Amino acid sequence: MRNEKENTNFQELAEQYEAINRMLENRLQEEIVKNKEKDLILIQQAKMAAMGEMIAGIGSQWRQPVNSLLMLIQDIRAALEYGEINGQYVDRFTRESVIQLENMSRTFSDFRKFYKPNLEKKLFSVSEAIEDALSIFSICLKNHGIQVDFMYRGQQMAYGYPNDFSQIVLSLLMNARDSFVEKDIKNRKIIIKICESDKYITAEFKDNAGGIEPFLLAKVFDPYFTSRRQGTGLGLYMSKTMLENMNGYISIENNGEGVSVSISVPKVTSAVRPELNPI
CATH class of the missing domain: 3.30.565.10 (Histidine kinase-like ATPase, C-terminal domain)
Incomplete structure (x- = not known):
């Protein structure tokens, strides 16, 4: 009778121990998930802060091609007044404009690639x-x-x-x-x-x-x-x-x-x- 009671007590203790372990494991998993979510939020905050820096960088890199395009456009008026607009002039204007626009597009593509999320x-x-x-x-x-x-x-x-x-x-x-x-x-x-x-x-x-x-x-x-x-x-x-x-x-x-x-x-x-x- 005594052995049976001891076995029952032991089984109850074992069940309580297992229940506590399961509870602790669940809490641990919950904390792990919370920490991962916190890390993701902090990383996103840091990326947003860096993004402002990068937008300023794009502005700096676009300044030169924008100025070049402005000079090309302003030259059209003078070329028209002096009768210099012909097929050769149009070809040169088109070629140089495309080069500057491609430089601007490449800068923006680099920016988009840089911030594309890794899955x-x-x-x-x-x-x-x-x-x-x-x-x-x-x-x-x-x-x-x-x-x-x-x-x-x-x-x-x-x-x-x-x-x-x-x-x-x-x-x-x-x-x-x-x-x-x-x-x-x-x-x-x-x-x-x-x-x-x-x-x-x-x-x-x-x-x-x-x-x-x-x-x-x-x-x-x-x-x-x-x-x-x-x-x-x-x-x-x-x-x-x-x-x-x-x-x-x-x-x-x-x-x-x-x-x-x-x-x-x-x-x-x-x-x-x-x-x-x-x-």
């Missing part, structure tokens, strides 16, 4: 993803006297979200630009180089913008933390989250003259290829 992981060239960000931001870098030295332009293939990777690169370039301007650094320079390990491709961004206070380094990936007057505190947090979604990682350290930021993404290895090319 699935895929193969991408790390160097090309960096070049995409540089092409978007090149005018701004030039306007602030920042020299970029991209030391290696190989075709190292990674597996992840190429647009997100370019977004991360853009965020790092913006951070460096802001540091140069706020600290009034002379001879501004960013060095970018790519290296490989067995599992990862790493892009390192090294600047001479003065660095970060050592006691702040542990906080730079926290959301809404910033050491800059006009910073949002989302750039590095967004970069970290995006890289983790690609099974990658980011690190930052002072290099003496500035900071070195390394972003690593998985290489295309034998572990990935079966997933991409199922038999």
